[in-house]
Amino acid sequence: MTALLSVHGVGKSFPGVRALHNMQLELRHGEVLALVGENGAGKSTLMKLLSGIYTPDQGTFKLNGQPFVPDNPKHAQELGISIIHQEFNLMPDLTIAHNIFIGREPRRFGLLTERELNRKALALFDRINLRLNPREKVGNLTVAKQQMVEIAKALSHESKVIIMDEPTAALNDAEVATLHHLIRGFISPDTGVIYISHRMDELKQISQRITVIRDGEYVDTVDTAQTSMKEVISLMVGRRISGEQRPSPATVEAATEASSDVVLSVKGLSTKTLLKDVGFELRRGEILGFAGLMGAGRTEVARAIVGADNASFSELKVHGASVAVPNPAAAAKFGIGYLSEDRKHLGLMLERDVKENITLSSLAKNAPGGIINDKALRRTAEVFSQKLRIKTPSVHQLARNLSGGNQQKIVIAKWLVKDCDILIFDEPTRGIDVGAKEEIYKLLDELAASGKAIIMISSELPEILRMSHRIAVMCEGRITGFLGNAEATQENIMELATRRPSVTAPVTAGEMTA
Numbered sequence: 001m002t003a004l005l006s007v008h009g010v011g012k013s014f015p016g017v018r019a020l021h022n023m024q025l026e027l028r029h030g031e032v033l034a035l036v037g038e039n040g041a042g043k044s045t046l047m048k049l050l051s052g053i054y055t056p057d058q059g060t061f062k063l064n065g066q067p068f069v070p071d072n073p074k075h076a077q078e079l080g081i082s083i084i085h086q087e088f089n090l091m092p093d094l095t096i097a098h099n100i101f102i103g104r105e106p107r108r109f110g111l112l113t114e115r116e117l118n119r120k121a122l123a124l125f126d127r128i129n130l131r132l133n134p135r136e137k138v139g140n141l142t143v144a145k146q147q148m149v150e151i152a153k154a155l156s157h158e159s160k161v162i163i164m165d166e167p168t169a170a171l172n173d174a175e176v177a178t179l180h181h182l183i184r185g186f187i188s189p190d191t192g193v194i195y196i197s198h199r200m201d202e203l204k205q206i207s208q209r210i211t212v213i214r215d216g217e218y219v220d221t222v223d224t225a226q227t228s229m230k231e232v233i234s235l236m237v238g239r240r241i242s243g244e245q246r247p248s249p250a251t252v253e254a255a256t257e258a259s260s261d262v263v264l265s266v267k268g269l270s271t272k273t274l275l276k277d278v279g280f281e282l283r284r285g286e287i288l289g290f291a292g293l294m295g296a297g298r299t300e301v302a303r304a305i306v307g308a309d310n311a312s313f314s315e316l317k318v319h320g321a322s323v324a325v326p327n328p329a330a331a332a333k334f335g336i337g338y339l340s341e342d343r344k345h346l347g348l349m350l351e352r353d354v355k356e357n358i359t360l361s362s363l364a365k366n367a368p369g370g371i372i373n374d375k376a377l378r379r380t381a382e383v384f385s386q387k388l389r390i391k392t393p394s395v396h397q398l399a400r401n402l403s404g405g406n407q408q409k410i411v412i413a414k415w416l417v418k419d420c421d422i423l424i425f426d427e428p429t430r431g432i433d434v435g436a437k438e439e440i441y442k443l444l445d446e447l448a449a450s451g452k453a454i455i456m457i458s459s460e461l462p463e464i465l466r467m468s469h470r471i472a473v474m475c476e477g478r479i480t481g482f483l484g485n486a487e488a489t490q491e492n493i494m495e496l497a498t499r500r501p502s503v504t505a506p507v508t509a510g511e512m513t514a
């Protein structure tokens, strides 16, 4: 049977990088095909070729057996191929309805009719069972809602193929379920979806087959139902990943010993919007995990501590001394580093190279006597590029040219280079491939062992369990409990994460050391 969409012998190179070589792929009618591979494997590049953003150097694409060459995204759209990018393409200042029908707005006597536009959008949302207000500005929406707008837009084009590049990287479980529901509703005997993800768990839920690529080359395609995720991972990385261990009891004990130094003490942290009387202590050498559902307040705690948002504390002490932290720059002076959840906007200079991104913010360390030692900078950047397996031809490559996951690794490297005693990592492995995750875990373990104190916020429970010496669980702006690593399970974390604070006495800083 003719495939819905197929890729034959496709190649694409950039200066110094062979992104794709002799690539093949076949999307069948009515299927969700997952596309997986490590950071920098070439997934996004292939999608950009299919949607006409780049032109292939070699090879052909076919749609229902007919060769096609998309000139640009609009042309691809006309052929029936929509792409939802890793980085969104929405206009934040326009409304939802305007974003969906941009360039296709209904007009009467040449004038745009706002009511008709919103009516059309509502009819679309009804059809796909989506609750959105078409008049709302896109800039005010959560990432999940923006994702939904992108999908609604693709559906409004009557697309035959939708390509989704990491659609769930920033979604919580309920939002993922809604997205999957939308995808199932879209699938029919003459449509198909190519679904890129680093979240192995969801491939089972949504895909029928999985195509694996590595270093720009096709590896294999397997039936999802007949394949274990372990097999998929080893196809992806071409080596075995250890994974799944927990910190040894000895390291936990060393890290949580009551007598060891408290480097950060937080009491009575509240904000106008969400946080209520949050308190905890963080010790030298400890990894304190923060678990909770999306919106529980974990990021807010981090932002309050580094002075990014207004908050009140009854106590905020660093190394035993009370401090006021008006902004993140001040936090860095106190030795507190914060890797924010929203890395693209806050952490990366796209037009600078890898070396500058990694080292610029810690220049003082590299410039004894005010003289910048460029060789030392380069060496530092190279060491960390290797440690994190950043895929780049050299440290002189512009950040803009790296793949999404490798850009995130740069931001992580930047904080590792900065010499902070207290590091707060918010979703450090989001969008990072399974192999590189293990490298990041190892680095965090090493940092803790060398005496740094680490707060790790993560929505992935296996990651929290793998990394944390102790776990603080939040629900609706409060800490509902602390768990030692030995007693923590996915179940008791979920129990605390959904425990309404109204039926629980708040945990005070005193209780938690027990």
Ligand SMILES: Nc1ncnc2c1ncn2[C@@H]1O[C@H](COP(=O)(O)OP(=O)(O)OP(=O)(O)O)[C@@H](O)[C@H]1O
Pocket (backbone or CB within 6 Å): 014, 015, 017, 018, 019, 037, 038, 039, 040, 041, 042, 043, 044, 045, 046, 086, 391, 392, 400, 401, 402, 403, 404, 405, 406, 431, 433
């Ligand atoms: N415009 C460009 N200029 C130079 N190199 C590029 C460009 N776009 C992509 N590359 C390189 O091509 C390779 C493939 O990148 P791509 O973005 O396709 O990876 P990916 O599989 O999507 O990875 P990720 O999981 O991190 O998103 C990478 O080595 C990347 O640095």
Ligand SMILES: [Mg+2]
Pocket (backbone or CB within 6 Å): 043, 044, 045, 086, 165, 403, 404, 405
């Ligand atoms: Mg990508």
